[in-house]
Amino acid sequence: MQSETLLEKLHTIDREYRHLEKAIALLQWDQETYLPAKGVEERSEQLALLEGIAHERLTGSETKGLLEALGSGSQNPKGDENLPPIERDFLKVMRRNYDRAVQLPADFVRDAARAEGLSQAAWADARRNNDFSTFLPHLTVMLDYAKKKAEYRGFRSGAGGDVYDSLLDIYEPGMTAHDISAVFDPLRDRLAALLRKIASCPQPDDSFLNQDYAIDEQARFNRELIDRLGFDTTRGRLDISAHPFTNSLGSDDVRITTRYCKNNLLSSIFSVIHESGHAFYDMGFPHEIRSTCLANGSSMAIHESQSRFWENVIGRSSPFWKHLFPLLLSHFPGQLRRIHTADFYRAVNSVRPSLIRVDADEVSYSLHIILRFELEKQLFSGSLSPEDLPSVWRQQMKTVLGIEPETDADGVLQDIHWSMGAFGYFPSYALGNLYGLHIWKRLRAELPNLEDAISQGRFEALHTWLRENIYTWGCRLDPAELLTRLTGEKLSALPFVEYLEEKYTSLYGLETGTE
């Protein structure tokens, strides 16, 4: 058979797999937004069936045969060198998806999914009752499944066969714990130093953020906000869910959610900006890779680099609120009439170590992540037993942020990730911060008038740059390749910490120089 025909067949498998994945995404989206309470059980059966069908479609013997006929193997995933570059990238990603899917036996996936369901429910109970002991047996089971998964995946040969490296690779292809430590270690030191400086300064008054803000009015503001940001509602939606998320239900159907809290003006606004950043990425893949497996983010961290970039670098900037504050004021004239744009800018950037990661400010956020990364390393090296997690957590929070949770609910039990067996996922958030600032440095060099444009509500040039330099690649480039192509640099904590030091030195009137 001609390689065109073989490729066509492989594209058909990919397209059908993608349609199934998108149908699954709709079932999941609906479960988080509109599903009637009693529909949950049957929905989980529908999901299990569709996931099984999608898995079969990808891992059928036809896929393997086509990959091999096209010269794509584990050693040479891109296949025949005469193929067009985009098709070679397609083969690389198909090969990776296929290899990952067949690595795990169907029985293992099913058993793990069932255990995850139980574990998540136990975690939710344990958190509600502040009782780590009832979650501990499930956590142990989840750790065992993670270890088995790493075994099935095969330890990565270059990295000394570490279990944790194998898990990290799921979220950040090609990145080891050693690589991550190399950027996290200096990051931790510089952030801790910055935090200490800020702690000695007076805090801005941000109490006005906690007045009553009618939820309907917040929702009206957010609809105008996404419109101004350039979110195309003919290709996406904004809805409400318990935990904000972005889900792509199609190339032209990318949906974000937020949640509302009457006494917290910022919570919904910043989650909307954050999720919009994810959505812009998913909406921005170019026509030639739409409907293929290349129309995905390069990695979790690169995806987070987009969301956290929009949320913080853009969304917590002075030009941004110069543009947006008058609109916000028009929605809440009673609550905000005495507040000036500069006060608001200071309030959205107040830095105060706090217990909960998702509520953390821009400076301390990454420290929450590093703490989790260190604990995960110890859990998988065996130097930390799961039953000791609560006390070690408290001790580490004290060391890193100078505060200590009174309850495990506000400590080790606060995040859902471990209950789902998603070990190795946390670093992506902080890596996203770092990638985001590499990108910002480049952006500012190429678009010197960008901040002016933002202060006038003009985001077109920014969208165009991100589309032409990042989104256009989909997942054709791995994170490191993408960064090199964009900046010629290797990942470093420096752009991020320098950005924070500059911003907060100015905001808090810090003295410059070393401590």
Place this chain on the structure above:
Amino acid sequence: MQSETLLEKLHTIDREYRHLEKAIALLQWDQETYLPAKGVEERSEQLALLEGIAHERLTGSETKGLLEALGSGSQNPKGDENLPPIERDFLKVMRRNYDRAVQLPADFVRDAARAEGLSQAAWADARRNNDFSTFLPHLTVMLDYAKKKAEYRGFRSGAGGDVYDSLLDIYEPGMTAHDISAVFDPLRDRLAALLRKIASCPQPDDSFLNQDYAIDEQARFNRELIDRLGFDTTRGRLDISAHPFTNSLGSDDVRITTRYCKNNLLSSIFSVIHESGHAFYDMGFPHEIRSTCLANGSSMAIHESQSRFWENVIGRSSPFWKHLFPLLLSHFPGQLRRIHTADFYRAVNSVRPSLIRVDADEVSYSLHIILRFELEKQLFSGSLSPEDLPSVWRQQMKTVLGIEPETDADGVLQDIHWSMGAFGYFPSYALGNLYGLHIWKRLRAELPNLEDAISQGRFEALHTWLRENIYTWGCRLDPAELLTRLTGEKLSALPFVEYLEEKYTSLYGLETGTE
């Protein structure tokens, strides 16, 4: 293999087919409610894929083998006589579903679906531009597909091999055009006579129904309305769509929609009551048939008997508004403060021949259906050419209702059904009216205090009766069997026309006796 094991395997196929059907229902529901405009194209590809997978799951060779091993054939669909009655009914319905699915070649289904898509789009354009000629070629194609479909299905032997009978059987198993005429002929005469009497009477003032009614307030009223009707929102939802519908996405996930019009208070209210009637049926199947193919309505007409019963017999009754009007008044005190319950009851029952079926009153509604039924018979017997439809339509409207559409948009182009190739579907609506009144007669005999209860907002006894006598059967009984079991009667127009004559004689102060 033991028949228990064979049955289990067949139940697994049925359950998986059902999960796929429900996933498809979610994709369709979402398309009508929340799908971003540009997501339509990819959604249709997702749907086509899932429909293909569902069809394969049902028609795989395993299904046929299991049915045969269990003794279920076309002659003896219920299989082995020693099986429990519920399993014999399960076999009957599985056999019917299987036979229907395999009758149509996959190519034919795909080609017809594509032609339907084009035809629906052409119909929408033709209606918008009031230009029947652009729809005519598509209508001709749809008629050809319908004839081919009847061929594939095999003409029904007992009925003289009529194409139209074969199409009617899709919606009303076992019913022929001859059977339908036997009830429609007397129905037409009695309704026409009643209409003539009413036409000579003064009309009630119902102009207050067309004031400004804020849509948000209508929506708030409707949420309270479904709550009072007993619609369990932990097992269903009410949303908005261009055309109201009910869709079951799971045993505990039945969703209805409505549409709002600022200057029409009744439109959304009666569509909500109508769709609630459908939803109560779908929510009411008993535990032992949930998640099986038996958890469906007996036929389209029986389903309509539930929705039109709730909409008209209950929803346009005096006790109903005795209970509901104070609530409506509290939502629209400005618009309704001078209206008494009795005025409102009269206004929701004003009878006035009109051009559009979906807006028709209770008396003339069935005449709109009979007109369509007569035209369909002629189209399939060959005595009417599709190009003559517009003029014959106008002529028939004049004869039947005494009015004539000025445009084809308000005439032959008003309904979507023919553009979808759904010939034989219309009679179900009027048959639903007839079944509904058979049921109502029985209900009143068994629950003599029902109208009192309704006037106090107590619908529990009604729900219980419908559940125990109708919903409990799912589609285990065909319509005729269900009616016999409920009433000992055969389908007749009499209960319906007698109900209308009594109600409107009283409402309009008509003279009794013959004309």
